Amino acid sequence: MAVKIEKKIKGYSVVTPEDKAKEAAKAAAASVSAVKAEELAVDNVIQMHERIERPEILIGSTYKIKSPLFEHALYVTINDIVLNAGTEHELRRPFEIFINSKNMDHFQWIVALTRIMSAVFRKGGDVTFLVDEMKAVFDPRGGYFKAGGVYMPSLVAEMGAIVEDHLKSIGMIHDPEISDAQRALIAEKRAAYEQRGAKKNSEVTSSATITVVGPRNEDVTVTGDGASFPPSATVCHKCSTKALVLMDGCATCLNCGYSKCG
The missing domain is CATH 3.30.390 (Enolase-like; domain 1)
Structure with missing residues (x-):
């Protein structure tokens, strides 16, 4: 492709293969120096070991x-x-x-x-x-x-x-993040349990001749850091929380979503 030169040429030089080799060598040397500097910086990072003396203030x-x-x-x-x-x-x-x-x-x-x-x-x-x-x-x-x-x-x-x-x-252990699907499943199970309890209450109040055996509605209230679960709940072997209730004949955890029926 032709290139039109519109300015006056004041000088020129010819780039030889030797010049190209020198430029490549300089670039390689600069890259090696950068890698060495980075390795040196990493080597200077202090890691915890038994020879570290206790500071005055912790x-x-x-x-x-x-x-x-x-x-x-x-x-x-x-x-x-x-x-x-x-x-x-x-x-x-x-x-x-x-x-x-x-x-x-x-x-x-x-x-x-x-x-x-x-x-x-x-x-x-x-x-x-x-x-x-x-x-x-x-x-x-x-x-x-x-x-x-x-x-x-x-x-x-x-x-x-x-x-x-x-x-x-302090950032040494990280909690596994709960997926959106798992959060939705837990919310669904809690809502179903609350709805079932509300239905039992309505049946009790609608007829005075019905005798209910067992616990009535037990509120499940979600808080900022967790939830309070029904007193009748048992321990979930997965999350060790007393949140396992019987729903539709299946043991279900209202804290982590575990279900014995899968």
């Missing part, structure tokens, strides 16, 4: 456990260390844990547990395995229900649930 959160197994409440404090503060690689990691209570019956095993857990935190790496290990501990005397109707097989299991909530708050 960020902490305290959680309260009120268990029917103890007269006095337990207070669990988890302190975090902030690594690479002020950079794009800033990390918040658990550093130590303390458990305090007026109840001294189990003082020695509580101290041992907190020291071992703190050592695991300071070791670094993936410490989320502690959650599964602690939540799998069962009390031979039986578990209990904490506020919200969630079943706890032991006190250690509730401590594991607290560690899980804390690791979620």
Whole structure:
């Protein structure tokens, strides 16, 4: 294609194959330098390990456990260390844990547990395995229900649930997102249960000769962080919440949508 030159030519030069090779070499060198700089920046990122010294000040959160197994409440404090503060690689990691209570019956095993857990935190790496290990501990005397109707097989299991909530708050554990279809299914089951209860109430009020045996309508009210479920509900083995009710002859969970009939 012809190119029309409308300006006066002041000078020219011929690009030889050698010049092209030099330009390519410069571009390759610049690319290698950029990769090395990036690798160096990554190498300078501080990761959690046991040689990190404890700072004078740590960020902490305290959680309260009120268990029917103890007269006095337990207070669990988890302190975090902030690594690479002020950079794009800033990390918040658990550093130590303390458990305090007026109840001294189990003082020695509580101290041992907190020291071992703190050592695991300071070791670094993936410490989320502690959650599964602690939540799998069962009390031979039986578990209990904490506020919200969630079943706890032991006190250690509730401590594991607290560690899980804390690791979620600092971004080490992420909840699997519930799909829109699953949310719609749960809402549909709750609505069906409420409608069935309302129908029973209308049948009771419309005839004075009918005798109803069993519970009447039990309200299911959805709150911001969860829901309150009927007193007659049983524990769902999938989500460990006391939200399993009998609907159309099938055990159905009003919290996670699990159904025994599929």
